[in-house]
Amino acid sequence: MNGDVTWVGLAASLALVAVAVALSRLMALRLEREMAWAAARALVQLVLVGWALGLVIDPSRPVVLAWAWAAAMVAYAAVVVRRRTPEIPGILPLALVAFTAAAVVTLGVLFGLRVFPLEGRTLVPLAGMMVGNAMSATVVAARRVVELGTDRRREIEARLALGLASRRAIRPYLAAAVRTALIPQIETTKAVGLVFLPGAMTGLILAGVDPLDAVLVQAVVMYVVLGSLATTTTVVALGLSRRLFTPDQRLVPLTRVADPAA
Amino acid sequence: MSAPRLELDDVRWSRSGREILRGVTLAVPAGAVTCLRGASGSGKSTVLRLCNRLEVPDSGVVRCDGADVAGWAATDLRRRVGMAFQQPVPFAGTVRDNLRVAAPDAGDDALADALERVALPASMLGAEADRLSGGEAQRMCLARALLTGPAVLLLDEPTSALDEASRDAVEAAVAAFVARDDRAALWVTHDAAQAGRVGDRSVWLRDGRVHDRGPA
Structure with missing residues (x-):
């Protein structure tokens, strides 16, 4: 499908997290660690949910x-x-x-x-x-x-x-x-x-x-x-x-x- | 004096472990205004709230027309025992809307009569209730309480913040109220002069007990 996001594409989108981290450092917001942690945690949670959803919504189940x-x-x-x-x-x-x-x-x-x-x-x-x-x-x-x-x-x-x-x-x-x-x-x-x-x-x-x-x-x-x-x-x-x-x-x-x- | 409309018999009431009423016994006879007097915190307002069951006693009995109020449906009791609070409590909407909370089926003529009893003009029916002066709002609230057709009126210092004209109007309305059909009023007041003007007798509370009784 046209909209498929590959793992490489996902990695590339991390550039946007890098932008947010850079802006935080520039503005002395001290949110860099929190931003990185939030992005990583969200990804892990979503991957786990996606995996579990795959099991649950499998038409054969x-x-x-x-x-x-x-x-x-x-x-x-x-x-x-x-x-x-x-x-x-x-x-x-x-x-x-x-x-x-x-x-x-x-x-x-x-x-x-x-x-x-x-x-x-x-x-x-x-x-x-x-x-x-x-x-x-x-x-x-x-x-x-x-x-x-x-x-x-x-x-x-x-x-x-x-x-x-x-x-x-x-x-x-x-x-x-x-x-x-x-x-x-x-x-x-x-x-x-x-x-x-x-x-x-x-x-x-x-x-x-x-x-x-x-x-x-x-x-x-x-x-x-x-x-x-x-x-x-x-x-x-x-x-x-x-x-x-x-x-x-x-x-x-x-x-x-x-x-x-x- | 006629038979009592309201009676409290050895009533005790406490809140948060503190005893506010410590065995209050008093009677509110028909056809008269009984003034309830005493220092702040002596339990006067609590006595009123027990009479229409906004509170219930820990022990003792409150009777209305000889029957324990615990046996009444609260909605019936409160229409029979009306209440005017110290601060006026206008509801949202017009004066007409406010009066119709008490008498949903009343026509404008009946509502105008109710306003007339507290010396407010019928033209005020369409006024927004939250724009009334303090005295007008308190009189509207009294008219609202009278519209339920009570036999007893409980008044919790309703004129303490009013100007002289509004105070006189409230006093006249209550005097007219008790003058008919063996109705009664229990009026909390700090004002000895007011007790002298409106009261037939007074009961003094001190520290949650009846301290004295006598002529107003």
Whole structure:
């Protein structure tokens, strides 16, 4: 294929890492070792993943291996969300439910409506796109909902004091939290093709695929990302919002610990 | 005095290991304004929050119309026992939007009546709530609380930051409120003159206990 990159070509592209290292030295950024380490580590990780993917998506192997890979990605994404939100107790099972729900929705639509054939080579990358892109938005939604318990406490209590049930009392603030998490992706979706060429499409074109075919795949990927973000953020927001209240409709502060990044 | 609308019977409440209320017993009779007085930190606001179950006691009983409030659905109890907070809490949107949170099906006439009760003009219905002055916002919040049709009103120093005109409007609205249908009010205030103007009786808290009771 026209877009094949040889090992020699890969080695040549290391010149770009050399450029970055040289600029770091020139500007006294002291990032040379980190840049070299990051480039080397990324290459090793990708080669390992490529090798493992080769085994999993081999058409001669059962598709259950690809499902196992997707399940592992879902679990790992939940772990990453927990690591990035240590201030939120009990986020792990909730994130697990959210990513599982997103997987059921997105993969169910894609394979149920036969947008793609159900094979390892389609299942694994689509699940990866779904999970990978939803992580940041899920973290944002989770943090915003927890902040509600303190930042909007007076307003939520005032609504409770008017006799509103907890779900109604928190609804406008919950919607704002999910909006905050979703808007960057909506903006990205709107700008795609005009401002930047997204990864899947670029990769396909580089690999020699007809640009229009690449566009079709990219459009589906964008919709997968949008659908999965909406699902994970909604599930996490609803799940966490329930923890802001006692069963008898009182507002309780969630236990918050210091942000380790602060 | 009539039978109590609200009663606290040997109520204890603590937070983070610190006992805030240490066996409070008091009654809020119908047809009267009871002033709750005492130094900051004596537990006055906590008493109010226990009455509409924004908090629950560690021990003891809070009763509304003779029934333990623990047995009420919180949403029903809070519509029967309304609350005005120390700081006004306007929600996003117009005054009309704010009032409709309390009374979603109310027409403009009913909303205008509610504003009139707190001496605000009907023309204010379309105003953005976050542009109101402090006094206007507090009066709107009181109108909002009255729209749920409460039998008891809890007031947590609602006039402490208001100008004289707004304070007078709030006091008049509460006096009109208790004058009908055996309603009652429990009003936290530091202001002895205000207690004299609006209160029928006072209860003094000190260190989480009832220290004294008597005429306002």
